[in-house]
Amino acid sequence: MGKFILAVILFLALTLILSACSGTSTTPTPTPVASPTPTATPISGQASVSISGFAFVPSTLTVTVGTTVTWTNQDSVTHTVTSNDNLFNSGDITTGATFSHTFEQKGTFKYHCTIHPFMTGEIIVE
Numbered sequence: 011m012g013k014f015i016l017a018v019i020l021f022l023a024l025t026l027i028l029s030a031c032s033g034t035s036t037t038p039t040p041t042p043v044a045s046p047t048p049t050a051t052p053i054s055g056q057a058s059v060s061i062s063g064f065a066f067v068p069s070t071l072t073v074t075v076g077t078t079v080t081w082t083n084q085d086s087v088t089h090t091v092t093s094n095d096n097l098f099n100s101g102d103i104t105t106g107a108t109f110s111h112t113f114e115q116k117g118t119f120k121y122h123c124t125i126h127p128f129m130t131g132e133i134i135v136e
C-alpha cells in the first residue's frame with residue numbers, strides 16, 4: 011500500500027511539473043529591447059549616397075542640419091542629382107564623379123535624375 015501511495019504522489023508531482031512547464035510556455039516571451047527610435051538614426055557631418063544600377067542608394071537618407079551629402083556615380087552612364095524644388099542641381103555627374111550638397115535647413119528634400127526621371131530619392135534633414 012505504501013508503494014501505491016508513493017506512486018500516486020510521484021504521479022501528482024509529475025503532473026504538477028508538466029503543467030508548470032506548459033504554463034511557462036504559454037506566457038508571452040518578453041519583447042526584445044526596442045531601439046530608441048523606429049526611424050533611422052540621422053547621420054551627422056558627412057553622408058554619402060551611391061548612384062548605382064539606375065538608383066540612388068539609399069533612396070531615403072536621414073541626416074542632421076549642416077550635414078554634407080556626397081553622391082557618387084558608380085554607373086557607367088551619366089546621371090544628375092536635381093532637387094525637385096530647384097534647391098540644388100548637380101548638372102551632369104559622369105561615371106566616378108561626385109556631387110556634394112550641404113543641407114542647412116530642416117525638411118524633406120526630394121530629388122531626381124533629369125536624364126532618368128524614374129530615379130528618385132529624398133534627403134530628410136532633422
Ligand SMILES: [Cu+2]
Nearest residue numbers: 089123125126
Ligand atoms: Cu540618371
